[in-house]
Amino acid sequence: GENVEQHPSTLSVQEGDSAVIKCTYSDSASNYFPWYKQELGKGPQLIIDIRSNVGEKKDQRIAVTLNKTAKHFSLHITETQPEDSAVYFCAAISFGGGADGLTFGKGTHLIIQP
Amino acid sequence: DAGITQSPRHKVTETGTPVTLRCHQTENHRYMYWYRQDPGHGLRLIHYSYGVKDTDKGEVSDGYSVSRSKTEDFLLTLESATSSQTSVYFCAISPLAGEDNEQFFGPGTRLTVL
Numbered sequence: 001g002e003n004v005e006q007h008p009s010t011l012s013v014q015e016g017d018s019a020v021i022k023c024t025y026s027d028s029a030s031n032y033f034p035w036y037k038q039e040l041g042k043g044p045q046l047i048i049d050i051r052s053n054v055g056e057k058k059d060q061r062i063a064v065t066l067n068k069t070a071k072h073f074s075l076h077i078t079e080t081q082p083e084d085s086a087v088y089f090c091a092a093i094s095f096g097g098g099a100d101g102l103t104f105g106k107g108t109h110l111i112i113q114p
Numbered sequence: 115d116a117g118i119t120q121s122p123r124h125k126v127t128e129t130g131t132p133v134t135l136r137c138h139q140t141e142n143h144r145y146m147y148w149y150r151q152d153p154g155h156g157l158r159l160i161h162y163s164y165g166v167k168d169t170d171k172g173e174v175s176d177g178y179s180v181s182r183s184k185t186e187d188f189l190l191t192l193e194s195a196t197s198s199q200t201s202v203y204f205c206a207i208s209p210l211a212g213e214d215n216e217q218f219f220g221p222g223t224r225l226t227v228l
Contacts, residue, residue: 045219089157102217
């Protein structure tokens with residue numbers, strides 16, 4: 001099955017700086033890669049996703065890049081703000097493509113220092 | 115939260131007792147999922163459903179069963195709860211499968227098995 005590795009586990013950045021979280025996956029057939037943000041006591045919230053036919057996608061201060069050859073994808077947050085503090089999870093859809101569930105990384109705790 | 119509710123939100127029970135968690139959606143989405151979230155493991159898929167009365171196992175299905183008698187409800191049952199099932203349980207829904215599998219999560223149920 002699919003295996004997703006996520007780094008770093010904790011990331012502390014100054015407010016206004018950029019943050020980058022990286023993930024690698026094992027199944028070359030995976031074709032959908034979402035990112036979730038989870039605030040304390042809440043469920044994960046989908047913030048951006050990318051499909052295998054696209055190399056980069058942006059949404060305001062958030063961008064995701066995908067390198068299918070190397071089997072890794074990254075989340076980039078620019079001009080970080082205090083409300084960006086949360087745990088971020090990457091995920092990949094396992095091959096089979098039906099109703100299969102997502103395989104998640106173990107999460108990155110992003111801390112925005114004022 | 116994309117029209118998803120989970121009940122109860124918190125539950126404390128004793129080892130050996132049966133427990134049922136409920137997920138209810140108002141989005142009329144076909145696919146529904148149960149995940150558990152544990153420190154150091156991220157989110158892991160327990161079971162999923164691809165339609166009424168159609169369910170299948172995920173990565174960590176041992177000790178759990180599910181039922182879906184209506185589109186809007188997906189039940190997760192622990193027949194005889196064990197301390198290893200202490201976790202936060204999240205339900206997710208999706209309108210489509212495969213690479214269009216955008217999953218939206220509920221608020222979670224925190225279960226403690228003593």
